[in-house]
Amino acid sequence: MKTDTIAAIATAMTNSGIGIVRMSGDETFEIIQKIYKGKKEKYFQEEKGYTIHYGYIVDGEETIDEVLVMIMRGPHSFTGENTVEINCHGGVYVMKRILETVIKYGARPAEPGEFTKRAFLNGRMDLSQAEAVIDVIHSKNEYALKSSVSQLKGTVHQKIKKIREEILYHTAFIETALDDPEHISVDGYGGELKVVVDKLLEELKALLISSDNGRIIKEGIKTVIVGKPNAGKSSLLNVLVGEDRAIVTDIEGTTRDVLEESIQLQGISLNIMDTAGIRNTEDIVEKIGVDKAKEHANEADLIIYVVDASRNLDENDMEIIQMIQDKKAVILLNKSDLATVVSKDMLKSYIEKPMIEISAKEESGIKELEQTLKDMFFHGDISFNDEVYITNIRHKAAIQDAYDSLEKVNMSIENNMPEDFYSIDLLDAYESLGSITGETIGEDLVNEIFSKFCMGK
Template sequence: MFDTIAAISTPRGEGGIGIVRMSGDDSIKILSKVFRAKSEKKVEDLKSHTINYGHIYDGEVLLDEVMVSFLKGPKTYTREDIVEINCHGGYLITEKILELLLKKGARIAEQGEFTRRAFLNGRLDLTQAEAVMDIIHGKTDKSISLSLNQLRGDLKNQIGILKKMILDVAAHVNVVLDYPEEGIDDPLPDNLMDNLLEVLKSSDVLIASYDKGKMIKEGVKTAIVGKPNVGKSSLLNTILKEERAIVTHIAGTTRDIIEEVINLKGIPLILVDTAGIRTTDDVIENIGVKKSEDLIDKADLVLFVVDGSRELEEEDIKVHDQLNADKVIGILNKIDMERKLDLTPLNKVGKWIEISATENLGISNMEDEIYKYIISGQVEDSSQKLIITNVRHKSALEKTKQAVENILETINMGLPMDLMAVDLKEALDSLSEVTGEISTEDLLDHVFSNFCVGK
């Protein structure tokens, strides 16, 4: 924890600029051994929160011309002294500068260690630290907006409000139990009962927001399925506006999974083009068919594509029978041709959308309908509402909710007040888990192992 750590914070490879970062008490000392400012000032005399032009030397060997940012703690990301060396962005030069810093006394940073230090030093709580990672991995404007709200402290502040409400109840209970001679009434006052009900309601709202938050953050895995030659690959190409999948009149062209991501009104839609499902003696195609059938079960949403210009066939029925009616949208393709298909037997599909993938007919309407189906009426602007995106937060809030329900049941049954103490502690501990005030080393290792080195 008290070592000075160093890492390359920009992606490896060629680029205009590369950044090598240090954090720790010896950052300035190590920098003074390798950096010579053009102004000829000593490193120790450089003003904090400034950027300084100069050169990096290994002994008398010039390594690079650089700009160096020096930030004196505690007004830094980690609340420690931080140095950032902005060098040329080649793969070799950043590695050489990092190796030099390690040789002069720093050690290589572990994954997420800069942000972990920010958490341990009180600069961020755990929800904000997780938001940093979510911003890095954000796929859409909406997902980044949610992460920025969390980084700003919106979830942290809401959890703080709920904890205060529970603490008020706990304080009353402790006074009643510890000072019976004071004659304080056993029943909770109305305002404290309101506290419990508000915690219950708020926990419920946050828990309910998780499914939507998960979609915005991680995306909706959407499998495009159907028998061969109904236009699955054409549909993928049309949505992507590029020839991503091979399209021919020959059945069985698509033999493996093709996966692409599009931004559907702020939700990442992970489109998966699958092999046409049919009975075949081709060993390789059979593997693709098996993958398609597995995806029907694993996907969040299934687009079941049928060919409107052909009569219903046994292969259509075979695909239809494998569908889960709760997560399927029907796509009636080839509406630019004479209609021959009767949809009546395909009764698992509650909604059909008519399109022509090759003629680009109905595609915009299809995207609108898919979005409505995914959101299921919850189309309010996510920036106006606190939404959780992390299963860890959901799990902790579920424990909070259960503890409060137990407290209310104890009150309703007229049981002694001392029975509430365990559940009050559970509610407080669960809320503290969200922000990381109560955390285990294993939990922190899990959270920060998902970060890249240098962040």
């Protein structure tokens, strides 16, 4: 199939040392032939793939820039098509000028994500791998990058492919048996199929459970700092961020709105919120802040409860303790640099959560907090060698649909329904999982997915 030639700037549109203009399509080599000038005559149609050529980009008699031109021959390229990458100086004007020249001689501007879309359409990667490309670009931390690279290598693809193959085998067997009952019997097949379906349900459930950690890996841990006024919440935020982002005073109720920051702790992202001190108050504005604090705490992945260990526990602390009983939380006994009246043993009589003595003022206990948070969410170091994490909400929805369909198969087996009921729901599960890899997905959704990509990718 003949494809038109697309072009785009593949590096950031800012002045830098190097810039890349990328072309892909049937006329790629003809276009570069027209605008390249080197010391020796080059015939790019005859040059070997994965070679680099030093010279200049020219527009007629005008020399635009000194460049290195890398050529890649289809189908052994990212897009599966003939591809050229022009490595030029990274000035914004220079890159735009080269792109304009490429377009002038026959290419057209690429749409967002069109290079990766062509890689998908040409069978160079499945849809889950294509989506991992954008996740690699948007990775915010070490774990997100490792997870995205793992998916780019095909871990999700392989897992889904294996499950789909098993579903398809049993669907085909049932359909064949129904078409040829004289030679193939399905007597007692329901019991045999239930064993298979139960195993597949376990695998899908594990993937769904992984999506909780997967979301945290990709988006970060939604973390809310709570405590009564003047417990040291804002001081803690400033220590974690590494600068004075929150106002710290001795006046109670200084923090009235939610202050949000994103920070990195040992390779994981915390989207952290400093909230108003929780207490009963007649101040209308402060009360709004307290209500917001409770609302955010209810939606949080993690709550950091800061206790002022230099003051006795009161009804405000009791309210917070009750609020976090069923949440993932860590309790910090702050102001350990002062004479303390609240101990871990005292708190343990009310609640069982990880507890750490800290001093936000002297920045002590912070390393222990970092390790505790890492252990709470990832049970130690994450290994991406044998675990698949679902980080894409579209994938999670498709897996959930497949899970529901397989549960219907079990329901049909338990109710002694005819075998063709089994195959209907098995096929639904097969189709749902196929949407992850792109084998059963409409053109509109494909276009929507790739429209979120950056222009040169």
